[in-house]
Amino acid sequence: MIRFLFRFIGLICLAAAFILVIYDGTKSIAGNSLYFTSVRTLWELFNAGSLARLKPLIEPYAGGILWDPGMVAILAAPSWSLLGSFGILLLLLGRRKKPLIGYAR
Structure with a gap:
């Protein structure tokens, strides 16, 4: 259950980071200068x-x-870098365990 929560919050953070990258990119293009939130x-x-x-x-x-x-x-x-890093960290913490193959237990 906790892994699901980590993955869910991680995906939300990555989605928010992606939205902020698009937002900052759009403002940078419109203003002809580099812009970061x-x-x-x-x-x-x-x-x-x-x-x-x-x-x-x-x-x-x-x-x-x-x-x-x-x-x-x-x-x-930049807020997208912090949210993206936090999202990746949560996704790594919530990933599923790989099944063991053979006698490697």
Whole structure:
């Protein structure tokens, strides 16, 4: 059951990544410049309040080290790359086991 859930969420993430690639490509062609929807932009679109609460939650425990180079780089990344990577990881975690052949048990 958990593998099915991993595969299902992984496929949804890959579909969303594909949609974002098409969206970014269309905006890039229309604007004659390279355009990427960042993770920060996508997060603010869905729930801006949680993004504002994330920095005070992370900074006291790890100092500025985890927030400034780490989370800022992740939030500036193209959203399709993060969703695609997450989807591939979930699909790999949810893949079915290969049947054993012969006496290799």
